[in-house]
Amino acid sequence: MRKFALTAIAAAFAVTAFTGGAAKAAGDAPVPEAQDWSWQGLFGTYDRAQLQRGFQVYKNICAGCHSLRFIAFRNLEGIGFNEDQIKAIAAEYDIEDGPNDDGDMFTRPGLASDYFPSPFPNEKAAAAANGGAIPPDLSLMNKARVGGPDYVFGLLTGYEEEAPEGFDLADGKYYNHYFPGHQISMAPPLYDEAVEYTDGTPMTLEQHARDVTAFLNWTAQPELEARKALGMKVILFLLVLTAMLYAVKRKIWRDVEH
């Protein structure tokens, strides 16, 4: 029993050591500072008010260039909006639909079942409007970068007004502390009071960055809360079951010299 448990722990440790190495292998940019996020830890959950503020930041700032193609308006229920609010949010958007019976495409107000429309009709248009760089889709951003939310937050707050001396910054690029290679095409997107909060939360660049990162964590892992809650139950169940199996095992083996 003890040996087995030790083996299991050793295996877990080995795997951790292993993949830690793998994760660190990618990218030469400085490692972003670890932040405190509400969803961390065994019991961490999303802060609905923060997600809604983050959504506000996305909607008013990021959405100008970045799509969110895996998120439908109906999904916003997950950040605490009710049905009427969702319908109202969706209706603010013009969605292209069709063809109608005349064979023409037409625009109509968005429905809860629609997905967030992309700011550009295609990648070429996106690149043309952004000096050749395509603004990536943000739905999975927090899962698609080493460092996850810490990286996204670091990037949003990591702009320097001036590149360090001797750094050759290309035209139309900006210096970012955490972006691999430091030259990023995205202009600093956030600033103090970029978005007006109504709940009294300070409207600083840092707070905006924190909130939109939280929102993007939800878009990347909308299942997070359900996953952890189920995980708790599953592991508690397994602990009891395994303890009972061990007791039965001891009883069955009692008379065997082994």
Place this chain on the structure above:
Amino acid sequence: MSAPQWNNKVVKWVDDRLPVISMLHHSAYEYPTPKNLSYMWNFGSLAGFVLVTMILTGIFLVMNYTPHTDMAFESVERIMRDVNYGWLIRYIHMNGASMFFIVVFIHIFRGLYYGSYKAPREMLWWIGILILLAMMATAFMGYVLPWGQMSFWGATVITNLFSAFPIIGDPLVTWLWGGFSVDNPTLNRFFSLHYLMPFVILGLVVLHVWALHTVRSNNPTGVEIKTPADAIPFHPYYTIKDLYGIGVFLIFFSVFVFFAPDFLGHPDNYIPANPLVTPPHIVPEWYFLPFYAILRSIDFTIFGIPAKLLGVLAMFASIVILFVIPWLDTSKVRSSKFRPVYKWFFWLFVIDTFILGYCGAKAPDDYFLGIPGLKVIVMGQLSTLYYFAHFLVVMPLVGKMERTKPLPASISESVMKEGANA
């Protein structure tokens, strides 16, 4: 063993016509098993359990997955977001691959430590290696299916390896791809084969168990069962012990699935495949890293054979060499418990594979563990050399020269002795 008499009429009726019940009784109930098996012997049944888990979750994933370059990534996200408990099924399947390799690697190291490959278990060992190879092919093709950046570039790098073979290389790669690059035909055939291979593995597992039940389980002493007192029936002793093992394993598995589901994966695979953008570091999944390190460590030509071909051959050889270790190991003693010298070499070998894994994860020009002057590529070359030296030099020589400890007369005797010492 005589066929049991069945009292239940239905059971008897069936069994007289097709003796499945007798067969099950014979191999899952009364199968005489050494009574001294340690928990290291749990990993075979665990591997079987993971295989079934993978097949079941895979079947449900296929119901919602679309094998097309335009839709594969999106269909996976649909599974994650819109399919009821889709995230659970996918995370089990995704982490299940890693669990499968953890369990199987421990199973193989156990076999190496206790000499489970030696006569009369060579066929059993061979089938095991075939299972490993089939698993590697399956895992590789499965990783391509979500069609993320690592899927695409991993597939490109690995399939390109075949171009190293002279003359047939390039046509072979075109044939594998079904075109002139990794594209929709590649994705489609990988999907087809990824669905097929697990059933090939299942067939191999049946042969593996058949061979096992013919030659019987090895045990920590490496001494065969000699008298009925050395063995106990598989049921209930090992059924309950295996169940308990599955319980512990499921807790370990669940921690990953529910609390760190992307820990073992690579973030780049959440970026949709893009043939025009190459990721800065193309890294395989962790379970391929040691083999990847061996492949990469050959950066020189020998007798005009190009480095790439040598690397590919070395990588394949690192597994194929396992087929001949029943003859490379010259020791008369199976278990390393009684081999005071070889035991140390075994652990050195284990450490060597970990070092290889580390080297596979790093860029060749990085410094090994940050030690100045020690490039990862050099360390990879040294550990590759040691990997093969273990089989080709250590195994034959230590087996001949080592003075082994006296073996117990029987399993029962060893059990009594340990009991007395405890």
